[in-house]
Amino acid sequence: MTQSRSSLISLVDTPYYHCISRCVRRAFLCGEDQYSGQSFEHRRQWMVDRIHQLSDIFAIDVCAYSIMSNHYHLVLHVNEAEISACSDKEICNRWYRLYSGSAIVSRWLKGELAPETEINVALEVIRKWRHRLLDISWFMRSLNEFIARKANKEDNCKGRFWEGRFKSQALLDKQALLTCMAYVDLNPIRAKLAERLEKSEYTSIFERVHSRSSEEDKVCTDSVCKPLFGFVAGECNEQPEGIPYALIDYLELVDWTGRVIRDDKRGAISVQIPTLLSSLGLDSETWLELACSFGKNYYGAVGSLDELALFAEHTGKRWIAGKNKLQRLLH
Structure with missing residues (x-):
């Protein structure tokens, strides 16, 4: 049964x-359609450009992505915090970059x-836009x-695309x-579409490896760009908001995982375990199982048993799917 989005998202x-x-x-x-022989590879860049454009408009950061x-x-x-710092005029400017807006707000x-x-009517409309710019569904x-519209136009057809x-x-x-980030970044390697991280195009790990998320190398072709959500551990300045680990440690962990998956040598795992894996408190076998099956075997929410209980309470659930499997794996 389809669940309401409010039962899946709890900020x-x-x-x-x-x-x-x-x-x-x-x-x-x-990719390439094996039946018609037509290539749709160019659509990957459509996706990447649109993702970065929307991230710049919405108060939503992109931690990881992969286009399959x-x-x-x-x-x-x-x-x-980002949306709270925006004035009403800034909210309007963001919204008008995507949609036509409202006559009364324009006035x-x-x-x-x-x-x-x-x-008051105009301010109420802006309040709704502010909420939508924080909404994953929007x-x-x-x-x-x-x-969908762009692909349908190219395919000269109508109907559902997703x-x-x-x-x-x-x-x-x-x-x-x-x-989850590692699972997403390793998609091309698990699918045998790439052999190394630096060759996994149209993924966030490709951007990070090639420093495309840095300020000096913009991440999209639009005039306005927003970098991927950053790793902030070890920052010298006042602690910025971001993923609380060091980028170099994450790259080491994902590269190590990708090599094990690609070589299919689970029984010959290197004794040189990545530093970050020890910090997470996971052994190599548990980590590899999670990194390979995260998106297939765990649904709704993932976290400790206490966190799952709170999430269920806040979203009106009695049970979280995959809870028993997580308990056996992590505890």
Whole structure:
């Protein structure tokens, strides 16, 4: 049974979510169609550009992504502090970059509204926009509708492009976040589409390896760009908001995991365990199982048993799917 989005997303518990959307038609979102021989590789760049554009407009950061042949993964961070710092005019400017807006708000921006009742109406519209710019559902809608219309136009057809609603998964702690990010970044290697991280194009790990998320190397072709959500451990300045680990440690962990998966030598795992794996408190076998099956075997929410209990309480659930499996694996 389809669950309401309010039962899947609870910002009280976590700002981090893993989202997945799949293409409904036989024709691929990206890649090469083996039946027609037509290539859709160029659509991968559509996805990357749109993801970064939306991240710059919405108060939602991108921690990780991978664009596959018939689906894509996103790990998102809802940034409530960013939207709170925006003035009403800044909210309007953001919204107008995507949608046509509202006549009464346009008049308010020009200072043409005098009656207090009209001003209140305009401010109420802006309040709704502020909420939507913090909403993962609106982010995904703006992404999927744009790609669907563009692909349908190219294919000269009509109808559904995506397989129903997108799936979302709450990441309740740092361990769940990092595991999910690694799972997403390793998608091309698990699918044998790439041999090394630096060759895994159209993924966040590719951007990070090639320093595309840094200020000096912009991450998209638009004039306005927003970097991937950063790793902040070891920062010298005042602690900025970000993923609380060091980027070099994350790259080491994902590279090590990718080599084990690619070589298919689980019984010959190197004794040189990555530093970050020890910090997470996971042994190598448990980590590899999570990194290979995170998106397949765990649904709804992932975290410690206490965090799962709180998430269930806040979202009106009696049970979290995969809870027993997580308990056996992590405890």
